[in-house]
Amino acid sequence: MRKISLLKAPEFGVSIALVGLFILMSFLSPLFLSGYNLLNILLQSSTYIILSIGMTFVIVTGGIDLSVGSIAVVSGILMAGVMKGGTPVWIAIIAGLAISTLCGFVNGFLVSKINLPSFIVTLATMSIFQGAALIFSGGLPIYGFPKAFSFLGTGSIFSIPVPVIIAFVCIAVSVWVFKKTRIGHYALAIGDNRQAVRMCGVNVFKYELIVYMINGLATGVAAIITTARLNSAEPLASMSMGLDAVAAVVMSGTSLSGGSGSVTGAIIGSLLMGVLRNGMTLLNVQSYYQNLIIGVVILIAVFIDKIRNSYSYKK
């Protein structure tokens, strides 16, 4: 019974892949299992974990947000600009989080109230936010921040890197929000059957809006870490940021049509990507091959999930 329920868990495929990869890597590279390297994996994965958490909320409602890369850029540039103006760090951080949440609001409003497809909305806002960041910065990177800010990206507490601590806080909060609050409850229900939820008198608009705002907020947090780590805010977004987050979520068996999925799965997915990247670097795999291999691993994880699904359909 227990075995079956484990097998039925949507995170099964990606977990197997992660464990398998972990064992494989520990044989292939003596450096892999060192405490330093493991912390390094967590550090490298922290932004992806945070992004994929936000993305999970959107995807379980049946939506998608392609604009997270641009939101991160807008948020980073604004934070940097504000700090350059001599404003205290904490105000800059609040401004950055506010603008990213606002970007999420715009996406959510267009998707939910105006009822446009999320794919198209966020494709458009991806370009809009990117443009806004370029206009604001004049196309140039903004760099050099106060120590207190850099600490968020490069510092550590009890030798644990600050980004890892931030990621853990985000994990704790989001798991709770997803499982225990009405936001997670209705986000899943909306993705499952929007009409049925509406028929029950639930304010679907409100919850969809919140979900996109959560994604915006999470992106803002990720933007703080990347900006602080690089000590520079780049006005050119990395478009793959959003897609990587989507990949991490989908790998864990979360259906793009909504209604199923979990934050835990997205975290495992992000870790899988992190271990993979780290491992390939340790083994001196050329970066061209790295992309290729990551793609293959995504397919394998999704394939395992498909097998699991057909198994559980047969009961």
Add this chain to the structure above:
Amino acid sequence: MEQSILSVKNICKNFPGVRALDNVCFDLRQGEVHALLGENGAGKSTLMKIIFGLLKKDSGEIFLRNSELKSISPSKSYENGIALIPQERTLLTHKSIAENIFLGMEPAFVSKKEMCLQSLEMMKRFSMQISPDTPAAQLSAGMQQTVEIMRAINRKAQILIMDEPTGGLSAQEVKRLFEVIRTLKGQKASVIYISHRMEEIFEISDRITVLRDGKNAGTFGTADVTKEKIIELMAGKKISAQKQHKSSIGEEVLQVKELCSNKIHNINLTLRKGEILGIAGLLGSGRTEIFECIYGINRDYKGRIFINSKDCTHYSISDAISCGVGLVTEDRKRTGLSLKSSVAKNITLPMEKRIFRRGIINTKKVQTISSEYSEKVGLNTSDMSFTSGNLSGGNQQKVVIARWLANGSKILLLDEPTVGVDVNAKQEIHQLIRQYCNGENSVIVASSDFPELLEICDRIVVIAQGKVVKELENKDIDEKILLGYATSAGGEKI
């Protein structure tokens, strides 16, 4: 009699924990319509899926024209002249009729003209008088059904498996479908006809096979058997149709005055406390639209709606719910249930205020509320974490009803409450409705299943073409009278 064209011998199929088919034998003769009956979960669909190749059998043999079929797949079935017409429509809605008929069969160099000409030829045979260029989306449910059949015929199918073919069809369309089936019979094709609707089966079929709990409970010539016998075999026990008794009826709880929207005209209705009001109407008569206005799904209407003498005109869905109204929609899969979610979640879905405290879910409360009410409605599982989509149709409907009972709704609107539900569950749902209406609560049932309305309602309002045609006390009236009114006023002719 003709020889058998398809015969199935000792088929067994196990799903983990369930014996879905247990030594089932079944044969189909050339040129016959063979009805397959059984409650939900009796194994009808499983058997058909095995014959068509969507599922693999565990053991047993299948013979087609006396030669055994060793490996079966959908594509081989088409080659063998077997076609499955599933319950859900599979047309591509943006494509034309012709393209749909030829789907998967397109010649290497597609000449649209040729396809249209051939389609037109075929459509004539089924008396469809529209252009083959018409997109499928514009067709009525009945016409879509016919296109599905034509697609099968175009693949030279000699054996057609039809799963609930009359779901969502109007009486007129059912009649036309039967003509199509008779045409097919005339051409020596055989049909396996799966349905719950007893009247239809007795009208169209030559033989009837009843499945119960994965076993063949008997095969009969349609002429040699009665409905009662069939129902008894399906249920495995005798069901006595109970005539409703009437409790006291109190003051008016719902008034609809001069309601007009784009599909209904000047509807006046009153519902009293403790009353079961029936709205008898055929497909497209406006019965669903009335509910949509009362429940606030459609707020673009003229007229007034009063609930407990309070003016509730143009209320939203959540306002209507807080006034004590609940709606069980016609299509539970599309608008009723979150199929991937648990039973508990579905039952408590409208109870935002009750199950959340400062935004945080009270799991215990969800559990107690849902177990209490699923027991009340007689759900077949006590596992509240059970995925709703895996329940049978009747049990899914019970979950939706339990939702509104748990929510303390005083006025329940039921739209085709027993569509796609087996005979036994239908009786149970009727019983539930009666219990619910004992004194405090009231119900409006909209249905095209007139015997159902006659069985449970106190009063019946007949509507046709968006207008109230007649209001009747449920005394000394029968199906014919209702049907007469429902088809009057230039409504759908039968």
